[in-house]
Amino acid sequence: MSEDEGSDISFNYDDFIHYTIIPAVAIILLLAFLEKRKNGTGIYGGRPALIVPLNLLDGYENRFAFAAAFGAVTNEIFSLFLETTYYFEVPLWALALILQLKTVEVAVVCFPLFACIATRHRLVGSVCGLLYSILWCGGVLADLIQQVRSNAGSGTVLQLSPIATDVPVLLCYFYLMLRSASEIIRVVASKVYTLQEETDTVRPHQTEHVRLLLRGYYATVVTKEETFRQMVTYKSIQGFRYPVKIVCAVFIVTVILYQLAVLEITAGVVLWDTKEQLLNYEWINAFNNRVVFLTPQAVSGMIVTYYICVIIANAAAITHIFFFLKIYRKNILRLHHGDRSFICETEENAQYLMASNLRFLGYLIAYSIWGAVIFLVSLLVFGLIVFYVLFLMEANGFLRNFFLYVVQLLSFPATALILFYIQVAMARYVLLQGKIQPTDKDPPLNVDNRRFYEGFNFFSLFGSLTIGIFSCFLRILIGTVMGVVMVGRLDKTTYMRDMERRDKGHFSYISMLHVENNHNHPVVRVFCGILWDQTLQRRHACSPRLNGKTALKYRTFPSVEPPENELVDISGGKPRRQISALENTRNVRKWKLAFTLLRNPELRKQRKTYLSNGGHKPQESAEVIEMIDAHQFSSV
Numbered sequence: 001m002s003e004d005e006g007s008d009i010s011f012n013y014d015d016f017i018h019y020t021i022i023p024a025v026a027i028i029l030l031l032a033f034l035e036k037r038k039n040g041t042g043i044y045g046g047r048p049a050l051i052v053p054l055n056l057l058d059g060y061e062n063r064f065a066f067a068a069a070f071g072a073v074t075n076e077i078f079s080l081f082l083e084t085t086y087y088f089e090v091p092l093w094a095l096a097l098i099l100q101l102k103t104v105e106v107a108v109v110c111f112p113l114f115a116c117i118a119t120r121h122r123l124v125g126s127v128c129g130l131l132y133s134i135l136w137c138g139g140v141l142a143d144l145i146q147q148v149r150s151n152a153g154s155g156t157v158l159q160l161s162p163i164a165t166d167v168p169v170l171l172c173y174f175y176l177m178l179r180s181a182s183e184i185i186r187v188v189a190s191k192v193y194t195l196q197e198e199t200d201t202v203r204p205h206q207t208e209h210v211r212l213l214l215r216g217y218y219a220t221v222v223t224k225e226e227t228f229r230q231m232v233t234y235k236s237i238q239g240f241r242y243p244v245k246i247v248c249a250v251f252i253v254t255v256i257l258y259q260l261a262v263l264e265i266t267a268g269v270v271l272w273d274t275k276e277q278l279l280n281y282e283w284i285n286a287f288n289n290r291v292v293f294l295t296p297q298a299v300s301g302m303i304v305t306y307y308i309c310v311i312i313a314n315a316a317a318i319t320h321i322f323f324f325l326k327i328y329r330k331n332i333l334r335l336h337h338g339d340r341s342f343i344c345e346t347e348e349n350a351q352y353l354m355a356s357n358l359r360f361l362g363y364l365i366a367y368s369i370w371g372a373v374i375f376l377v378s379l380l381v382f383g384l385i386v387f388y389v390l391f392l393m394e395a396n397g398f399l400r401n402f403f404l405y406v407v408q409l410l411s412f413p414a415t416a417l418i419l420f421y422i423q424v425a426m427a428r429y430v431l432l433q434g435k436i437q438p439t440d441k442d443p444p445l446n447v448d449n450r451r452f453y454e455g456f457n458f459f460s461l462f463g464s465l466t467i468g469i470f471s472c473f474l475r476i477l478i479g480t481v482m483g484v485v486m487v488g489r490l491d492k493t494t495y496m497r498d499m500e501r502r503d504k505g506h507f508s509y510i511s512m513l514h515v516e517n518n519h520n521h522p523v524v525r526v527f528c529g530i531l532w533d534q535t536l537q538r539r540h541a542c543s544p545r546l547n548g549k550t551a552l553k554y555r556t557f558p559s560v561e562p563p564e565n566e567l568v569d570i571s572g573g574k575p576r577r578q579i580s581a582l583e584n585t586r587n588v589r590k591w592k593l594a595f596t597l598l599r600n601p602e603l604r605k606q607r608k609t610y611l612s613n614g615g616h617k618p619q620e621s622a623e624v625i626e627m628i629d630a631h632q633f634s635s636v
Contacts, residue, residue: 069172123188158266257314331491
């Protein structure tokens with residue numbers, strides 16, 4: 001093959017995504033047919049069943065694996081923000097529908113990466129996850145190599161830009177491949193290929209949370225006021241773990257912000273390389289012949305201003321992520337302790353809260369990314385305007401007069417500040433009564449000199465009128481700046497108190513907190529866990545101790561009886577072990593139930609069918625006993 005023929009072969013990443021739907025659907029169907037529905041029968045004995053890609057409601061396991069899976073598909077998520085071209089002509093009214101179809105396609109091709117981590121069929125999930133990760137990693141590498149080759153003559157920065165952009169994506173794929181390979185080795189070594197569904201209602205950190213709550217630990221952690229040093233530092237809180245959804249969302253935002261920073265730096269390098277060509281335009285020379293319009297120093301200063309704005313915007317975005325994590329932790333802990341004063345009162349129905357909660361993750365990523373972009377654009381426009389105005393004034397001899405005018409305008413805020421502190425001093429030493437007790441922090445809010453108060457208030461009215469216009473414009477300016485800066489924060493709202501519910505992003509955050517509090521409240525979880533343990537203990541009342549540990553009173557099927565070294569100790573809790581799902585099929589459970597009832601006749605009276613019939617023996621139990629006798633299980 002000649003060099004020209006080889007150069008015609010290109011890798012189309014969009015076509016790769018389309019064709020990847022085939023193995024993605026195959027893996028999804030495979031995992032679906034391995035699961036059984038709990039209720040009802042299907043085509044093949046309850047199969048296929050719905051599979052869960054990841055637990056966003058109360059999941060705390062495999063957090064970093066799921067975060068790596070999200071990091072691996074960051075390019076596909078990022079493409080949804082920039083999707084503007086399609087293979088065929090689309091009318092304007094259909095663009096939204098086509099974009100939603102593209103979203104479904106991306107969700108389908110990304111689904112197996114998460115489902116292979118979450119499935120309880122460990123061997124099948126690990127093998128499929130390894131093969132699918134290798135497939136996607138190869139596609140990303142092929143697209144990366146093609147981009148580097150296409151930028152071969154464009155300079156070092158343009159060649160390195162695609163590599164720097166895809167570095168976190170490739171690292172995530174390598175992590176997923178290593179995790180899948182190590183999981184295969186562990187599964188083969190343990191010979192436990194399929195696990196039972198998780199039935200534990202209590203997580204270890206929730207148990208620790210309740211212990212610390214009873215000791216009064218959270219009374220000082222949640223309610224104390226933080227100093228500035230404590231606000232800008234992060235200190236872990238015992239008994240708290242971030243759930244899967246928060247870890248994954250923060251990881252996605254961090255990776256996309258990194259990719260945006262790479263693109264912004266690349267754009268700055270391109271501008272620096274083309275600044276000489278910019279000054280050669282005829283219209284720029286025409287303006288420069290009349291007044292100083294643009295010089296090489298001005299262009300260099302604008303590019304430096306651009307880099308400063310990029311650094312500030314990205315630092316602000318990372319700071320927002322840091323404060324979001326702190327505020328989320330504080331808010332959810334306060335909500336666990338019944339403090340709702342920090343959130344707006346809502347009278348929405350449960351269905352609206354749940355629907356808004358479903359939007360939270362998408363809103364968090366979208367608001368964070370677009371908030372960073374909007375802040376960068378606003379800061380860049382403001383910075384370039386200020387720099388260019390100062391440059392024109394300096395080049396044309398107006399800068400000195402401008403600064404004199406600004407100094408004169410500063411007399412308004414200076415006067416307002418002086419007047420305010422005069423009012424504070426007068427209120428402290430003339431208008432207020434003294435402290436009731438010498439140890440009091442502040443005096444009571446009671447007027448001491450009524451005549452002087454009325455006269456001073458009258459003159460303050462006219463003084464505030466003259467400087468009120470400055471305060472009015474300052475309020476608008478601060479509101480605009482804070483609105484631009486905080487647009488990416490869902491934990492804060494830029495609306496007034498009565499309008500907070502109209503902020504859809506903030507309301508999705510509030511709804512998420514309500515759902516999180518209702519489903520993952522540590523006290524409720526631990527309480528339900530204690531009730532379940534006590535129920536099991538009543539069902540397995542303790543007989544005399546064996547070797548210092550309690551044995552089970554009831555005789556069960558031999559395969560589920562713990563060995564002698566794993567006898568249950570009530571004080572220490574029940575041991576946990578991994579149980580294969582092959583031991584937990586429906587037919588096996590029926591035989592074990594029948595065998596247990598035969599060996600323990602007194603348990604029949606505690607069954608729901610016996611109690612619901614008024615204490616009469618249910619016909620089903622008699623049939624089961626006859627069936628067992630017919631198969632001679634009584635001799636076992």
